[in-house]
Each structure stands twice: as structure tokens, then as C-alpha cells.
Amino acid sequence: MIKTIKQIAINVNEEGYLTDFSQWTKEIGEEIAKENNIEMTDKHWQVISWIQEQVTAKKPLSIRGIKKSGVIDIKEFYALFPGGPLKVSTKIAGVPKPKSCI
């Protein structure tokens, strides 16, 4: 599917996740965040960068991984990205939705 954000066409899947990470920019992340009623702060961006590093390094994302990340604790993670934090943060980060059950 093609989605237009700020006049830029990006490829997304039916759930709205970017299918091509090379199309991701901070502006696009910011717009996706707004769609999820999130106003991005420095802390949000720190988490987003960490998630992108993990995915680039092919490390699986999990809630336990967040706990060990040293970037953020689980409570804060839930507070920053309400409504399913891993789901929402990966969408903003332009990476695939995690397939893990934990």
C-alpha cells in the first residue's frame, strides 16, 4: 500500500507499518506518532533510535529486551507509548511489527 505523509509517498503494509525502512525519516516518524496521539520528546526519540539499532542488528525485540536496554524502564515505556508500546513504537520507528509473544 502507498501512504502519503507530508507529500511523500511511502510503502506501508495493511497495518500501517513501513515496508521499506530506507524511506523512513524523522518527519515521517513524527507524523505516525501524531496519528497515534503521541507528541514526540527527546526520550521518545532515544527509544526509537534504540529500536532501530536493534532491528538493524537483527536482534529480536521483546519487552524483556526493553528492560535490559538501559535506555528506558518498562513503566516509562508504557507511559510514553500508550496502547501497546512495542506495537506503537515500532510503527513510529519504521520497522516491522515484532512477531514475539513476549
Place this chain on the structure above:
Amino acid sequence: MLFILSKATIENVYAAFIMANGARMEGIESEIFFTFFGLEAIQKKKLEHLRVATVGNPAMHIPTMLGGLPGMEALATKMMKKEMEKLDMPPVGEFLEILSDSGCKLWACKLAVEMFHLKREDLIDEIEDIITVGDFYARADQENTHLLFI
């Protein structure tokens, strides 16, 4: 999603934890009510010593007689924990911390706590409170609430 955990075997405890955590990860509220043997999973001294049931469990694919031999439970438990670690599944204590931090509310059943002569300090700090069945049902008294007995 409200879960009632009444058993202390590893497979049941993890089923409840994974389902409750999975709900939170999807943005769904979740709570666990620990009752009867389920209380073992929130007792400081016992929670890291839960075991797999090797007797009366056809899915183990070993004869019941063998399952009852000394050391069988410990062996099966060790093997299962190893597999879990491979999948990055946290140990029980850490899992409870994750659940609590994720906003999953953990409750202990008052009647069962009294029956097993437990005190508040025997239970992990993450427990919200020790409540009655009625209190728990009151929490479930909302639209779109699901109760699951494990």
C-alpha cells in the same frame, strides 16, 4: 482480560503470565488473581522452584510410572527451563516484575492465603492486595471483560 491462576505447575503459570503480558503489549488491560496452588507463584520462597508435572500429564509422553520416579520432575523442569531461556523467556520472579511494571495488576486470594497460613510478607511486594472472590468479581463487572480460569 482477567486471569485466575489456580495451579503452580510451570506450564500453567507461564500460560497465565504470557497471556497477561501479551494483553498488556496489545494495549489491553490485564490482571491475575492467584488462588489455591497458584499462590506458589507469588511466594518469595517458592516462586523460583516451580516444576513441570510429570505424572498425570499425557503430553509428557512418558509412562506415568516413570514420571513418578525420584528426580523426574526436576529433570523435566530443568529441560523445560533451558528451552525457555533459549526463547528469552524470563524466570518467574523477573516475569512478575515485568508484569507489574507493565501495569498488570496482581491479586492474592484471601481464602487461599488463610488456608495456607501465609502472611503478606510471604508474598512478593508487587502484589496489589489480598482480596476476596467478591472483590475480584467487582473488578470484572464491566463491559468487555473476560475471565479466564487457568
